[in-house]
Amino acid sequence: MSFETAFMFGKIAIVLMGLLAVVPIMLFVERRGSALIQNRLGPNRMGPFGLFQAACDVLKFIFKEDRAPDHVNKYYWHIAPWIAVIPSFMTFAVIPFAGTYTDANGHLQFQIANLDVGILYCFSIASLGVYGIIMAGWASNNKYSLLGSLRSAAQMISYELSLGLSIVGLAMIFQSVKLGEITAQQGEVLWTIAGIEIPKWGVFLQPLGFVLFVVSVFAETNRLPFDLPEGESELIAGYHLEYGAMRFALFMMAEFINMAVASALICTLFFGGWQLLPGMDWVVGHLDALGILPSGGALVLCQALSFVTKIAIWMWIFVWVRWSIPRFRFDQLMNLGWKVMFPLALLNVLITGVLIYMGVL
Amino acid sequence: MLVKRKPAIWNRLYFVEIIQGLWITFKNFLFHKKVTIQFPEQRRDYSSRYRGQHYIKSVNNVENCTACMLCPTVCPASCIHIIAGEREDKEKYPVKFDIDILRCCFCGMCEEACPKDAIKLSNIYEMSQQNREVYEKDFLLEQRGNK
Ligand code: SF4
């Protein structure tokens, strides 16, 4: 096996493990975070701070009886959770998690696939995830589930529009849809105000696009305030009503991994991806001075660390928003999608175009 | 009363409201006192008048009860079953004193009716059992609770 292949497998393994590790961590964060926000304590008995609670939850899922109701369409019912979970893993493939490492032997890219379509790949694969939900709802042969998945489909279509359009401005500025290039360009300095360098992050170039993107991404991941496909007060549990044990856990996994990917996308597009966080260059300097890592290794490590930190912050925001904001009504959701988000996204493209034409951006 | 409201357009923007909401939950997350009572170690302080598990008060290991049958009469759930007997010193006493605790509604009428201060409701509330429990005299004679 050549070095290239081994490196590729290594990258895939790291990304897969990282995404799988997100699930128990988020289980813990979600449960304790929600508890603290609601002035409770949450599960705090298993291990220090209740850290092993996630392991217990997983064990419980594994040992629960995995029964299929009689009235479901067996084939689709069984494959639906997998169809929901696999695309969420696939999306991460084009997201670079560290800068290019250059040494005498050549370049090492810390990105599984450097596709030319870049971000478009993300969107197309992410929209496959909804098929899992639709299949689950339909195969469950149950009105609540079907309603849930119908909502999910309608929601996806309406918000994918503004999701795609909110990126157009960014692609116009960076003249690329490759995530690697977008991230690399975000390392430049935009303005210097009173000695503080403001980096050329997407959020400073495209504030409106950023807001639109975040809102659409919340809708895409089916998280509150847009979790109408689940809507337990009106649809019990929506599309995963008939699922139990590990199959339900797969849906949950898909949700958490979608969250991770969404956070990664937000960071890559608007927060400079793997660009070092302020203060990180100091760490890099000291690590380099120690001389344990090959030259440049410390930089790559810190870039990956910055990226993970940014993702973690965004994941926390996902949880935080979920426990703060009540759910939209479905007509409000559609109104927001079509009458507010969509025109605003178009306006954003227009404004960006004008600004580029005038040479401001 | 008319409530003054902000112009709706400001609320319809959602953003200010959302940020306010996030700020409130953030304050709760970090600073607010948590209300959870961690049960086995911490307990809720119930009033001493709480009506929990029964016991029969005894003095010098002799139950106060004289089997006057007032409590089975007053009990709305008819769950006290007493068979009266006679001691050597001609005193009346309950040979059998059962409380079918599953039927009891913890109204406390028995305690109120008792002329001898014999039957008492303690403030013990952990009464989960794995079988259908009838509290017998021996069990009830253990002095538990707060009184
Ligand atoms: S508490 Fe009420 S229901 Fe229970 S034994 Fe006493 S009188 Fe009967």
Ligand code: SF4
């Ligand atoms: S009312 Fe008191 S004394 Fe009379 S039978 Fe009941 S417990 Fe005994």
